[in-house]
Amino acid sequence: MTASRPQVAWILEELTTIGNARHALLLSADGLTVAASEGCPRDLADRVAASVSGLQSLSRAGGEFVTDEGTIWQQTMVQYRDGFLFLIAAGDGAHLVVSAGRDVKIEALSYKMADIVKRLPEALAVAAREHSQPGMRAPRRGSDRLVRTFVVTGGRRLPSRNTFDHILLISLSPSAVHLSRGDLNHEHNAILDILAHSAQSVAELSALLRLPLSVIRILLADLMDSGHITTGRSILDAPENVPDRETMEAVLAGLRRL
Structure with a gap:
């Protein structure tokens, strides 16, 4: 370089x-x-x-x-x-x-x-x-965009609410399409763009955006406060993520053989 x-x-x-x-x-x-x-x-x-x-x-x-x-x-x-x-x-x-x-x-x-x-x-x-310079933009994350985490969060270290467990599912709120994004930063918008395709857990958003969980929680709290997102059940509560009885019995049998 x-x-x-x-x-x-x-x-x-x-x-x-x-x-x-x-x-x-x-x-x-x-x-x-x-x-x-x-x-x-x-x-x-x-x-x-x-x-x-x-x-x-x-x-x-x-x-x-x-x-x-x-x-x-x-x-x-x-x-x-x-x-x-x-x-x-x-x-x-x-x-x-x-x-x-x-x-x-x-x-x-x-x-x-x-x-x-x-x-x-x-x-x-x-x-x-x-x-x-005016009119120039830094490359986005994923293409060598580097932004300090405390800049992303505006210097905040804690979210406005402590309700975002790492396995909690996040989705767009019904009113999100009608709300302005004018006051949101790049990372806020990136989260909304991802959620526009499908609901994601807090941990998945952290991985997709390559940001620490602590930062993601602050950003999600902002979006919750602005009405852009809503929370659902834990990914473990989703029926498709619960293993069937046969699988659970097989795992239990394997543990007993250890």
């Missing part, structure tokens, strides 16, 4: 010339991969972008723990058994991420990252803004 802008490509390659440096990424403020160094797979870059996006947000929140007045976050380093991950603010609303082996010279790599940000803030900032 390479950058869409030549100046970004050489910036990232310059970072990987440091001894034991592995991959380098440029990320936009909304958690999207803008560019990656040569040899870094796209799916890996996007997974790291999602996790690092949350990491920098948590790092910023820790500023009040450093000083009474709070302070500006600049860099985060995470140490693993076999290496390091470096994250630094870069340009206008962008972040640089570099991974390296355990024998990397930490000071040298940190200095190089800071030096590049200092020398080339405009190049990094322009590249980061390419994903957020």
